[in-house]
Amino acid sequence: MKVLSKVYCFFIYLFLYAPIVVLIVFSFNDSTTMSRSVWSGFSFKWYGQLFSDRLIMQALGNTILIAVVAAVVSTILGTAAAIGINSLKRWPRRLVMNITNLPMVNPEIVTGVSMMLLFVIAVRAINTSLGIGSIMIAHITFCLPYVILSVKPKLSQMDQNLYEAALDLGYRPSQAFLKVVFPEIIPGIVTGMIMAFTLSIDDFIISYFTSGTTQTLPIYIYSMTRKRISPEINALSTLLFAIVLVLLLIVNLRKEKENKEILHEEEEP
Amino acid sequence: MKSKKACYPYVVWMVLFVVVPMLMVVFFAFTDKSGNFTFQNLLGVGQYSNVFLRSIWLGAIATVICLVLGFPLAYLIARTGRKSQNVMVMLIMLPMWMNFLLRTYAWMTLLEDNGILNQLFEAVGLPKLQMINTAGAVVLGMVYNYLPFMILPIYSILTKMDSSVIEAAQDLGADKRQVFLKVTLPMSTPGIISGVTMVFVPAVSTFIISKMLGGGANLLIGDLIDMQFLGSAYNPNLGSAISLVLMVLILICMGIMNQFDDGEESNGGLMI
Numbered sequence: 001m002k003v004l005s006k007v008y009c010f011f012i013y014l015f016l017y018a019p020i021v022v023l024i025v026f027s028f029n030d031s032t033t034m035s036r037s038v039w040s041g042f043s044f045k046w047y048g049q050l051f052s053d054r055l056i057m058q059a060l061g062n063t064i065l066i067a068v069v070a071a072v073v074s075t076i077l078g079t080a081a082a083i084g085i086n087s088l089k090r091w092p093r094r095l096v097m098n099i100t101n102l103p104m105v106n107p108e109i110v111t112g113v114s115m116m117l118l119f120v121i122a123v124r125a126i127n128t129s130l131g132i133g134s135i136m137i138a139h140i141t142f143c144l145p146y147v148i149l150s151v152k153p154k155l156s157q158m159d160q161n162l163y164e165a166a167l168d169l170g171y172r173p174s175q176a177f178l179k180v181v182f183p184e185i186i187p188g189i190v191t192g193m194i195m196a197f198t199l200s201i202d203d204f205i206i207s208y209f210t211s212g213t214t215q216t217l218p219i220y221i222y223s224m225t226r227k228r229i230s231p232e233i234n235a236l237s238t239l240l241f242a243i244v245l246v247l248l249l250i251v252n253l254r255k256e257k258e259n260k261e262i263l264h265e266e267e268e269p
Numbered sequence: 270m271k272s273k274k275a276c277y278p279y280v281v282w283m284v285l286f287v288v289v290p291m292l293m294v295v296f297f298a299f300t301d302k303s304g305n306f307t308f309q310n311l312l313g314v315g316q317y318s319n320v321f322l323r324s325i326w327l328g329a330i331a332t333v334i335c336l337v338l339g340f341p342l343a344y345l346i347a348r349t350g351r352k353s354q355n356v357m358v359m360l361i362m363l364p365m366w367m368n369f370l371l372r373t374y375a376w377m378t379l380l381e382d383n384g385i386l387n388q389l390f391e392a393v394g395l396p397k398l399q400m401i402n403t404a405g406a407v408v409l410g411m412v413y414n415y416l417p418f419m420i421l422p423i424y425s426i427l428t429k430m431d432s433s434v435i436e437a438a439q440d441l442g443a444d445k446r447q448v449f450l451k452v453t454l455p456m457s458t459p460g461i462i463s464g465v466t467m468v469f470v471p472a473v474s475t476f477i478i479s480k481m482l483g484g485g486a487n488l489l490i491g492d493l494i495d496m497q498f499l500g501s502a503y504n505p506n507l508g509s510a511i512s513l514v515l516m517v518l519i520l521i522c523m524g525i526m527n528q529f530d531d532g533e534e535s536n537g538g539l540m541i
Contacts, residue, residue: 019375084276107474114290244366
């Protein structure tokens with residue numbers, strides 16, 4: 001039985017990683033024809049070309065800019081919203097939470113086209129065109145619910161009396177927020193912000209409908225899949241994958257260290 | 270803390286960019302090009318009923334496969350030691366960090382007529398298979414992309430499960446199979462339900478997987494919508510009508526699923 005379950009796990013992980021291995025291997029392929037399934041020797045040339053490809057670098061720049069703006073704005077708006085929602089009465093609170101859930105239950109493509117309808121008309125009215133601004137608005141919108149859902153539980157876990165105690169002891173409301181509430185909910189805020197950032201970086205569907213002619217990395221990749229994807233993109237995603245892997249390892253190792261320290265403290269009388 | 274005002278900017282934002290766009294979809298679905306009220310768009314959706322059926326069918330198959338493959342894995346992960354558990358969960362999440370267009374593209378490399386899998390088949394003397402541009406390839410793409418969405422919620426329910434309940438069942442004489450069928454499985458229903466919705470909704474509404482792996486023959490609802498808004502068949506009114514039908518369809522599916530969830534929960538409540 002034990003062997004059987006190990007074999008089972010192995011095949012599922014093989015299934016999950018086979019395409020990724022293919023991507024990484026072919027980022028080192030020394031081909032001239034951009035062939036995607038013929039191996040013709042090891043080389044770093046796609047990595048070299050990647051950094052001199054103006055279009056890819058521009059798309060990457062746009063993607064990062066949008067993700068940073070979307071993460072920061074949605075974190076600020078969403079944290080304020082979570083605090084406000086917590087002090088709403090029952091019915092308005094339900095209404096607001098239902099609106100919050102809407103973008104999460106709706107198929108992404110419907111969210112995308114609905115915003116496209118609005119933006120196309122709005123853009124005509126103020127005489128500009130779809131672009132980085134409309135993508136940012138769209139990304140902030142679909143990131144907001146995730147921020148709220150990660151901050152709100154921290155707020156409800158917090159002892160409500162703490163805030164009032166701080167006021168009784170002479171803090172102004174703003175001080176009480178910064179020195180008492182904020183430290184309690186900061187883990188939720190950070191989680192929300194990281195989620196917003198990664199969702200934004202990886203988003204294709206909503207960007208596709210709200211971008212006009214502006215290129216983000218996923219949109220650029222999509223336009224290439226219709227012809228042939230240049231192995232430069234394989235190189236770029238191998239690099240991104242490696243960065244994520246290293247970051248996750250660091251986070252995991254730190255967590256393990258913390259856990260060990262907690263265990264040690266518990267063991268000591 | 271009395272700070273209702275803090276959520277006003279958020280509410281304004283969501284009304285502007287979520288509620289208004291949704292109302293515009295409804296408005297476009299019920300009007301023609303010059304803005305007159307009409308049912309023509311919604312009636313026009315009828316001629317695509319085969320596309321709707323295909324999407325639901327392929328989405329449902331993919332969801333069932335994800336559940337059948339994902340549940341045992343989630344169960345196995347939840348049963349291993351804590352240290353390797355973390356690594357295994359991380360390895361499930363890691364692929365999601367690679368752009369999903371690229372991962373789907375990699376499947377094209379594997380499945381195409383002269384692709385890696387067919388080269389392998391040839392090397393061991395098997396006949397070549399037509400794999401790309403089939404409905405099977407589309408289902409494979411769906412399963413591949415959404416399997417983690419099935420595994421993770423089931424896993425998180427299974428780890429939170431109180432092991433004393435299982436021990437109690439064993440003490441009361443249940444054998445392994447009974448413990449699984451009568452305790453573990455019912456208690457993991459909420460995880461299964463969120464897994465099923467998290468796989469089914471994106472699978473039904475996808476348009477990239479079908480485009481990349483299905484060729485032209487496996488058109489899905491998502492492709493239809495894409496064609497009406499950014500494609501050759503430009504007609505936002507019809508596109509809005511299709512989106513509206515898709516939305517209602519998914520709401521109905523989720524309503525049915527949630528009903529199921531509530532029933533289980535009240536049973537659990539009775540037990541306590």
